Amino acid sequence: MIGELVARGGPRTAAAGLPDPGRLDVWLVRRPRLETAAELLDLSELSDAERRRTASFVRPTDGITYASAHVALRRLLGGYLGLAPQDVPFVREPCPGCAKPHGRPAVAHPDPPLHFSLAHSHGMAVVAVSRTVIGVDVERLPRDETVEVCAPALHPGEQAELAGLDTEDRRAAFGRIWTRKEAYLKALGTGLSRDPAHDYLGADPHRRPDGWTLLDLPSGPRHNAAVAVLGGPPTRVVLRWLPPDALHTGGTVDPEADQHALREGGRETDPHGVDSDGTTTLVPDWGA
Amino acid sequence: MDQTTKTWVFDDLDDLDDPDYEFEHDYAVEVQPPSLSQLAACGPAERTRLIDDYVRAELARVLRVPPDTIDTAGRPMNSLGIGSITGLELQRRMEAVLKVDVNLNMLLRANSAAELVDCLAGQLGPEDDPHKHGGQRDHLVSHDLPSTR
Numbered sequence: 530m531i532g533e534l535v536a537r538g539g540p541r542t543a544a545a546g547l548p549d550p551g552r553l554d555v556w557l558v559r560r561p562r563l564e565t566a567a568e569l570l571d572l573s574e575l576s577d578a579e580r581r582r583t584a585s586f587v588r589p590t591d592g593i594t595y596a597s598a599h600v601a602l603r604r605l606l607g608g609y610l611g612l613a614p615q616d617v618p619f620v621r622e623p624c625p626g627c628a629k630p631h632g633r634p635a636v637a638h639p640d641p642p643l644h645f646s647l648a649h650s651h652g653m654a655v656v657a658v659s660r661t662v663i664g665v666d667v668e669r670l671p672r673d674e675t676v677e678v679c680a681p682a683l684h685p686g687e688q689a690e691l692a693g694l695d696t697e698d699r700r701a702a703f704g705r706i707w708t709r710k711e712a713y714l715k716a717l718g719t720g721l722s723r724d725p726a727h728d729y730l731g732a733d734p735h736r737r738p739d740g741w742t743l744l745d746l747p748s749g750p751r752h753n754a755a756v757a758v759l760g761g762p763p764t765r766v767v768l769r770w771l772p773p774d775a776l777h778t779g780g781t782v783d784p785e786a787d788q789h790a791l792r793e794g795g796r797e798t799d800p801h802g803v804d805s806d807g808t809t810t811l812v813p814d815w816g817a
Numbered sequence: 818m819d820q821t822t823k824t825w826v827f828d829d830l831d832d833l834d835d836p837d838y839e840f841e842h843d844y845a846v847e848v849q850p851p852s853l854s855q856l857a858a859c860g861p862a863e864r865t866r867l868i869d870d871y872v873r874a875e876l877a878r879v880l881r882v883p884p885d886t887i888d889t890a891g892r893p894m895n896s897l898g899i900g901s902i903t904g905l906e907l908q909r910r911m912e913a914v915l916k917v918d919v920n921l922n923m924l925l926r927a928n929s930a931a932e933l934v935d936c937l938a939g940q941l942g943p944e945d946d947p948h949k950h951g952g953q954r955d956h957l958v959s960h961d962l963p964s965t966r
Contacts, residue, residue, distance in 0.1 A: 585896040587888065631926075650900060671902050675879075679905045711901055721901060722922040 546785055547609055547643050550660045551764035554784065555746060555756060556605060558654035558771045560597040563590055570596055571778040574603050574614035590652065598654035601771050602647050604782040605656055606636065609643055625718045632718040633664075646715055646756070655746065655754050656771075658784075662759035664716030666708040670751050676703045683710075687731045704753030706730055709743045712757040716741070846878040850914040856941040865938045872934050875910055879903045889930035901925065915941060923957040933957060 548554050561569050570593065572580055579599050586592035603614035610617065618637035621630040635641050646657045646665040657665040671679070673696050680691050680703065687706050691699050709730035714720050729736045730743060737743055742762045748754035775782045851867040859867070869889060877884035880898050887897065899907065908919045917940050919933075927933050936958040 582896070585892055587886075587892065587897055591896075591898055666901075668900065668902055675902060675906045678909050679902065682905055682909060707902055720922060721904075721925065722920075725905070725921075 548658055548660060548784075549765075552659065553663065553744075553756065553758060553763040553766045554658040555665070555766065555768045556601065556656040556658075556771050557748070557768065558597055558601040558649075558656065558776075559773070560590070560594045560652050560654070561773065561776065563593065566593040566596075569777045571600060571776065571780065572596055573778075575599055576615075594649050594652055594654060597776055598647055598649040598656070600776050601654060601782075602645070602656050604775060604780070605658065605771070605784065606643075606645060608782045608784045609658060610636065622718060624722070626722055633662075633715065646712070648712075648715075648754070650752065653748065653752050653754075655748075655756075657756050659758065659763070662716055664712040664714070664757040665746075665754070666711035666715065666756075667746075667748060667752055667754040668704055668708050668711075670700055670704050670753065671707075673700055676700055679703070682725050684726050684729045684731070686729045686733075686736060690731045701753070702732075705732075705745055705755065708753045708755040709737075709745070709757070712755045713738065713741060713743065716757040716759060844877070844881045844883055846874060846881070846884060848874040848878050848910075853916065853941065857943050861938065861942065864942060865934060868937045868941065869931075869934045871914075872911070872930055872937070875907055876930060879907050879910075887930065889934065892929060894925055894927050894930065897930070899925065911937075917941070918959045920957050920959075927957060 560566065566589075572583065575583070575596070579596075583592050583596040583599075586595060600614075603617050606612070606617045607614040620635055620637040622632035622635050623630060624632040634645075634647070636643065636645070642660075644659050644662050646663050648655050648665050648667045650667045651669040653667055655665050655667045657663050676691070676699055680688055683691070683706060690706075691702055694702055710725060710728065711721070713728065713730055714723055714725075717723065728738055731737075734743070740760065742758040742760065744756050744758070744762075744766065746754040746756060746768065771782070772780075774780045848871070850871050856864050856867060870884075873884045873887045873889055876887050876889075876897065876899070880887075880903065894904065904921060904925045908921045908924055911917070911919050915937065917937065924933065936956070940958050
């Protein structure tokens with residue numbers, strides 16, 4: 530199935546400008562259905578390595594999720610930077626632990642004009658874009674058996690929070706802790722080379738690492754997602770679905786134009802545009 | 818985000834065709850690990866075969882697929898479907914059985930399961946095996962150290 534996904538000529542994306550300082554853009558991406566993915570998805574802008582990776586997955590749906598995430602990332606960053614998606618220059622920052630080039634993925638620039646983070650899991654991807662250092666994670670809700678095996682690897686404070694919960698609540702709580710943790714470790718640049726037991730990312734915000742803001746992202750009944758932001762809370766968080774056709778041949782992403790569309794036709798969850806947790810959430814009508 | 822909007826936003830995820838969202842197609846795998854004494858006593862080729870069978874079974878259990886469908890040679894862990902949480906589960910299960918330290922980050926970055934099998938085989942031979950080493954920082958697999966957690 531994935532082997533049938535072929536490169537096609539892709540669109541160029543108009544410059545849309547960088548997000549304002551203090552603003553966090555979060556894009557949720559869903560993959561196309563299995564039976565239509567080969568026809569719809571445009572892999573022409575992916576690198577050879579990305580196309581090889583797409584074809585390497587055992588489960589075709591994982592390959593489609595991976596390809597969707599990377600097409601979305603290139604088109605989004607191309608939109609922000611005014612570059613064609615295939616020309617977005619990715620690099621790996623030095624690892625904070627060993628200085629080898631396997632740290633945070635970044636846009637190649639001596640002083641990157643924006644920061645981004647990408648995560649994908651089982652049909653869903655999340656792209657976060659900001660002017661400050663960020664990390665994002667999304668995970669499918671874990672099985673109870675998995676939580677049972679993995680919980681002892683967490684911080685003692687996190688383990689204590691999980692200990693008193695019933696099965697369903699424990700699965701969800703583990704998913705929230707883990708996505709906050711991986712988002713934070715991605716933002717740090719260490720990834721999981723840092724011991725998962727070292728940092729507390731549990732339910733109490735006051736016990737979490739100083740100098741960072743952790744936000745749980747709405748992600749539906751089957752996933753958990755979170756983003757870590759260096760510094761204080763963003764002044765504005767904009768959460769949007771990527772339009773499905775933005776991944777297709779001929780599709781484009783213009784973050785600023787989409788923002789105009791949001792203001793005109795999107796949903797704002799609160800008349801003042803601010804949720805109870807202090808964030809702004811705007812959701813367009815795509816895919817409903 | 819209020820509950821109405823949350824439901825509205827995510828209802829459309831229900832029609833995704835991924836069959837394992839709620840694990841309804843789970844394939845239960847019973848894992849029978851080799852004993853440490855058995856691994857230490859046999860020759861290198863047999864040790865590698867036993868560990869390959871074991872790692873294949875653990876991967877199958879974590880991924881919920883039949884063991885004979887696991888490609889141990891040609892795909893990185895991520896392409897098999899191992900993510901950070903399932904990688905952690907795999908790490909902890911193997912450490913508990915084999916009494917070695919498995920570096921989670923290197924496990925997730927391994928080029929193939931065969932790379933993991935080779936590293937485990939090097940650590941689980943006789944006591945005087947020159948491939949054994951302690952300390953997990955620089956190695957995918959290292960011999961179990963006291964009080965690491």
